[in-house]
Amino acid sequence: MTYYLNKAELPAIPVPHDCVVSSVSFSDDIFVLNFEQDMSRYDSVQHIHPNAKSLTIKMHLTDDFDIYQEKIRKFPWFQKSYVQVGLNRLAGLVKRERVEYLYHYVAYESLIVNLWYHKTNIAMYLQTDCIEYIWKE
Numbered sequence: 001m002t003y004y005l006n007k008a009e010l011p012a013i014p015v016p017h018d019c020v021v022s023s024v025s026f027s028d029d030i031f032v033l034n035f036e037q038d039m040s041r042y043d044s045v046q047h048i049h050p051n052a053k054s055l056t057i058k059m060h061l062t063d064d065f066d067i068y069q070e071k072i073r074k075f076p077w078f079q080k081s082y083v084q085v086g087l088n089r090l091a092g093l094v095k096r097e098r099v100e101y102l103y104h105y106v107a108y109e110s111l112i113v114n115l116w117y118h119k120t121n122i123a124m125y126l127q128t129d130c131i132e133y134i135w136k137e
Helices: 087-096
Strands: 002-004 021-027 030-035 054-061 066-073 079-085 100-107 110-117 120-126 128-136
Touching: 021 087, 066 087, 087 120, 110 128
Parallel strands: none
Antiparallel strands: 002 128, 021 030, 030 054, 054 128, 066 079, 066 120, 100 110, 110 120
């Protein structure tokens, strides 16, 4: 299913909430999120695509993207801040840790994706005009 973010009406894009991201990649202006196998056990996927084994989300980027990871400083007073990280850092986290897809915000040619990993937030700001969901059964 393909969703266009450069039309007069913005689409309602389904959210694979709590699903684990297995890999991320970027090439030729395409940012790709691959999800783990056996996704149909998550309640957020059961009503969207009950027979889904896996999902690949491809985003066609029109500009650069930014990735920020939440950092918590214990002194003084547990301050939270966001630090910009690169795609290599995110790819390394996805390989080593359990990174979950939380939610996304849709705007005109823009998408903000929030991921969750080990009690911290990862925010991705993507300038995209087209998002493609590829469900695998």
